[in-house]
Amino acid sequence: MxxxxxxxxxxxxxxxxxxxxxxxxxxxxxxxxxxxxxxxxxxxxxxxxxxxxxxxxxxxxxxxxxxxxxxxxxxxxxxxxxxxxxxxxxxxxxxxxxxxxxxxxxxxxxxxxxxxxxxxxxxxxxxxxxxxxxxxxxxxxxxxxxxxxxxxxxxxxxxxxxxxxxxxxxxxxxxxxxxxxxxxxxxxxxxxxxxxxxxxxxxxxxxxxxxxxxxxxxxxxxxxxxxxxxxxxxxxxxxxxxxxxxxxxxxxxxxxxxxxxxxxxxxxxxxxxxxxxxxxxxxxxxxxxxxxxxxxxxxxxxQTEWPGRLEMVQKEPRILIDGAHNPEGASMLADALRNVYHYGRLHLMIGMLENKNHEATIKHILPLVDTLIVTEADYHMKLNAEALGELIGRMREQSDESKPFELIVEKDWKQALNKLQQLTEGNDLGVVTGTLYLIADVRSRLLYNSDSEKGW
CATH class of the missing domain: 3.40.1190.10 (Mur-like, catalytic domain)
Structure with a gap:
């Protein structure tokens, strides 16, 4: 140092x-x-x-x-x-x-x-x-x-x-x-x-x-x-x-x-x-x-563009990325998924940091998903995927709103992304959300097939 x-x-x-x-x-x-x-x-x-x-x-x-x-x-x-x-x-x-x-x-x-x-x-x-x-x-x-x-x-x-x-x-x-x-x-x-x-x-x-x-x-x-x-x-x-x-x-x-x-x-x-x-x-x-x-x-x-916010980074299959890392951001994402995008099934992948308001963020997303893949960002303050998965499991049991969905826990974000791409067929929509550290890596991999130089 x-x-x-x-x-x-x-x-x-x-x-x-x-x-x-x-x-x-x-x-x-x-x-x-x-x-x-x-x-x-x-x-x-x-x-x-x-x-x-x-x-x-x-x-x-x-x-x-x-x-x-x-x-x-x-x-x-x-x-x-x-x-x-x-x-x-x-x-x-x-x-x-x-x-x-x-x-x-x-x-x-x-x-x-x-x-x-x-x-x-x-x-x-x-x-x-x-x-x-x-x-x-x-x-x-x-x-x-x-x-x-x-x-x-x-x-x-x-x-x-x-x-x-x-x-x-x-x-x-x-x-x-x-x-x-x-x-x-x-x-x-x-x-x-x-x-x-x-x-x-x-x-x-x-x-x-x-x-x-x-x-x-x-x-x-x-x-x-x-x-x-x-x-x-x-x-x-x-x-x-x-x-x-x-x-x-x-x-x-x-x-x-x-x-x-x-x-x-x-x-x-x-x-x-x-x-x-x-x-x-x-x-x-x-x-x-x-x-x-x-x-x-x-x-x-x-002509204004802003990477990582409601950005369609892949057309086949359709993969949308959005850095919704707090409750208000997740609410905006949910609103857009209801009112802007058309799709058959919704498959969503999420990774978060440990210091965020997890439950208040995730509650906006649960009523919409058919599949929820929980993963970890490549960052030292990441939230453990198992812990996030357990929280979502408890929320699902306690919620009257969420429809039945498949919950997948995959610590390796690259493997999680592969699963998301495999699941997203035809008219489906795949979404990657959560911390911008995850968004940066996923965006770089899908657009440039390389690792990003992300961070603060």
Whole structure:
């Protein structure tokens, strides 16, 4: 674990290994170490315009909508998201393209002596996510200089290291039951953490739905003198038509109505994410003199893709992947399976992490499946397949809703995937869901027939 300041990282692989090797330092909420890092580097974040995006679900899709529309509108855009699905460089993008490996290596070598120096102080070593965040700021603030940075929080908001920035726009997509071990036991507590990204005088856009969550965000916006735009109040969508890979809708906002918009991402929740992105851009249009032509808006929305979320990765047999790793995500998946996709039998494969709200997540899926294959992600925090299988068995016995289904426990995710493909015949639908660590591996295997370089 100990690195020596004198040793520079020789190549991209070594740089990624060094950064991911900081994982044992864990997730340590607080901004002291990132402030120290930025101070040592000349505070490059202060010269950038950030659109800060927090929320339980939908952050990634919302960031993707924003990035695509802004790029098509003629702006240079940096995007920082997590976790990544295919490769470590996915997290740091400029105009939709990953950071070059040589840039990542150079910036990692610039960071390394500072990280090691801070590790020797009472602050302790910066974590993997802190170093990744610092690398993103260095990349955007000293290499590519984008007009806007679409900036996704890691966990929560208030104490998340991404909260070092002072944005031009704050977005809270929604608030649900996730990371309750770190963010608090109630929706109000979680909402207070997410609302921590709201800065004085900076507008905030949200699709929060629960009254107690809305109250927390509204109160924080009032305290900070921030304009608050809420889906269902200041803006809304009305659906014109829905079919697989196409949703056509009208956006109605405070400033104007835009008809005939289209997205190819599936699920009613993606309309919410699109609406949040549109409203954020409309507010920036009013207050930051942002110029986005309607054609660029339409094209950017329509061309937005987000891997691992309701993504059909194989046609024969039909295999759909969706990283529904919390109760709200599973509810959205179940809604899409009922209303968007047509199939004979439904075969579903799931693997989860040990710290998730398992029962509340799985209950949304049980009434729909004909076969449920329980497996394990290739990740150190995976939930044991037998334990998950036993939980599902108990839930099946206690449930009045679930129809009869076959339960298969297969620890090896590759074998589980083979079984899913074998079972999925003709008009059937195979679904892989749960933790994104499993989704990343399955996606890589089906699309590229290779192992992914997945992770946080």
């Amino acid at each position: 100990t690195q020596h300041s004198s040793s520079s990282l020789p190549d991209y692989g070594s740089a990624v290994d060094w950064i991911t090797g900081l994982v044992p330092f864990g997730i340590r909420p607080g901004l002291d170490r990132i402030h120290e890092l930025m101070e040592r580097l000349g505070n490059p974040h202060r010269r950038l315009k950030f659109i800060h995006v927090a929320g339980t679900n939908g952050k990634g899709s919302t960031c993707s909508f924003l990035t695509n529309v802004l790029v098509r509108g003629g702006y240079d855009v940096g995007t920082f998201t997590s976790p990544y699905i295919t490769k470590f460089t996915n997290r740091f993008q400029y105009n939709g393209h990953d950071i070059e490996e040589e840039d990542l290596l150079r910036l990692a070598n610039k960071l390394k002596p500072h990280v090691e120096a801070i590790a020797k102080t009472e602050l302790g070593s910066p974590t993997m996510f802190e170093v990744s965040t610092a690398l993103a700021i260095l990349y955007f603030g000293t290499v590519v200089y984008p007009d806007y940075v679409v900036w996704e929080t890691g966990l929560g908001g208030r104490l998340d290291v991404t909260n070092i920035v002072y944005p031009v726009m704050s977005i809270i997509t929604n608030v649900g039951h996730d990371h309750m071990d770190r963010l608090g036991p109630t929706l109000e507590a979680i909402a207070a953490e997410k609302a921590g990204i709201i800065k004085p005088g900076i507008p905030v856009v949200s699709a929060a739905a629960q009254p107690e969550v809305i109250e927390v965000i509204r109160r924080k916006a009032q305290e900070t003198g921030s304009s608050f735009y809420l889906l269902g109040e200041q803006f809304k969508t009305s659906v014109q038509s829905v079919r697989e890979d196409e949703q056509i809708f009208t956006f109605e906002g405070l400033f104007r109505t835009i008809e005939g918009l289209s997205i190819k991402l599936n699920g009613a929740h993606q309309l919410e994410n699109a609406a949040v992105a549109i409203m954020a851009l409309e507010v920036l249009r009013q207050y930051q003199a942002m110029i986005i032509e309607d054609d660029a808006l339409r094209e950017g929305l329509m």
